[in-house]
Amino acid sequence: MSKYADFEGLRTRAVALRREGLSRREIRDRLQVFNGEILNRLLHGEPAPEWTRRPNAKDDLRDRARELRLKGLTYDQIRTELGCSKSSISLWVRDLPKVDHRTPEEQGRDAALKRWAFEGPRREAARNASIDAARAAVGSLSDRELFLVGAALYWAEGSKSKTYRRSETVTFINSDPGVIRVYIAWLNLVGVSRERLRFRVMIHETADAAGAELYWADFVGVRRAQLQKTTLKKHNPKTVRKNTGTDYRGCLIVRVSASCDLYRRIEGTWCGIVGAVDSINRSECPI
Numbered sequence: 001m002s003k004y005a006d007f008e009g010l011r012t013r014a015v016a017l018r019r020e021g022l023s024r025r026e027i028r029d030r031l032q033v034f035n036g037e038i039l040n041r042l043l044h045g046e047p048a049p050e051w052t053r054r055p056n057a058k059d060d061l062r063d064r065a066r067e068l069r070l071k072g073l074t075y076d077q078i079r080t081e082l083g084c085s086k087s088s089i090s091l092w093v094r095d096l097p098k099v100d101h102r103t104p105e106e107q108g109r110d111a112a113l114k115r116w117a118f119e120g121p122r123r124e125a126a127r128n129a130s131i132d133a134a135r136a137a138v139g140s141l142s143d144r145e146l147f148l149v150g151a152a153l154y155w156a157e158g159s160k161s162k163t164y165r166r167s168e169t170v171t172f173i174n175s176d177p178g179v180i181r182v183y184i185a186w187l188n189l190v191g192v193s194r195e196r197l198r199f200r201v202m203i204h205e206t207a208d209a210a211g212a213e214l215y216w217a218d219f220v221g222v223r224r225a226q227l228q229k230t231t232l233k234k235h236n237p238k239t240v241r242k243n244t245g246t247d248y249r250g251c252l253i254v255r256v257s258a259s260c261d262l263y264r265r266i267e268g269t270w271c272g273i274v275g276a277v278d279s280i281n282r283s284e285c286p287i
Contacts, residue, residue: 150186
């Protein structure tokens with residue numbers, strides 16, 4: 001083994017000969033290295049020259065399989081086309097990019113979901129910040145401000161008398177607890193006593209009417225038995241309702257008894273608001 005003492009020098013010569021294109025046998029004879037294990041170590045990591053490779057009957061199949069894979073065909077489709085096993089196909093094309101089998105619509109949908117997973121929380125945070133800033137800007141309400149807000153709120157959501165049907169009764173209906181809270185505060189401001197208030201729930205017949213009654217009675221501070229008989233709205237099977245689920249509690253109707261004078265006051269206030277807006281110089285209007 002003395003002739004292999006300078007192993008690194010011998011390896012350098014072997015690698016150089018390999019890269020010149022010599023075969024394993026030629027290198028063996030040139031360097032007089034007849035020990036197969038030593039020769040393997042000398043040539044480790046150096047690929048054989050292309051001319052030394054024996055022709056392989058599957059080379060054409062391999063090239064064709066790679067071509068088909070690059071066109072987007074699946075393993076099963078390539079197997080059907082070439083008649084070879086999936087294991088061989090996997091070995092031949094495993095270094096190629098994976099094929100996306102989703103339709104363009106599915107790709108677009110998945111991309112949108114991925115984008116929204118990132119964008120959604122950011123937009124929600126920005127939305128909450130804007131709302132919090134606007135809430136803080138309101139501050140406290142004067143009696144005049146609450147009076148105007150309540151009159152406008154009633155004119156938007158309350159019942160109104162018509163020229164062809166006079167009915168000057170103050171009746172308000174809404175499903176939003178915040179709106180109801182503001183309206184009750186407004187009634188207190190204008191001096192309506194609790195004894196003059198009548199409450200009634202209106203809800204779809206397929207919903208939890210009893211649960212809604214308990215919720216609204218507690219919300220306005222009365223016993224459930226003090227509510228008037230609930231109005232059940234018939235369900236139209238041809239329509240698809242969005243207001244469903246455990247948080248759906250229908251609407252609360254708030255009626256004020258002996259309210260003719262209050263109604264006229266509301267209508268007059270609303271007309272005054274409209275008249276005040278009309279008198280604003282439009283060039284100075286902030287909107």
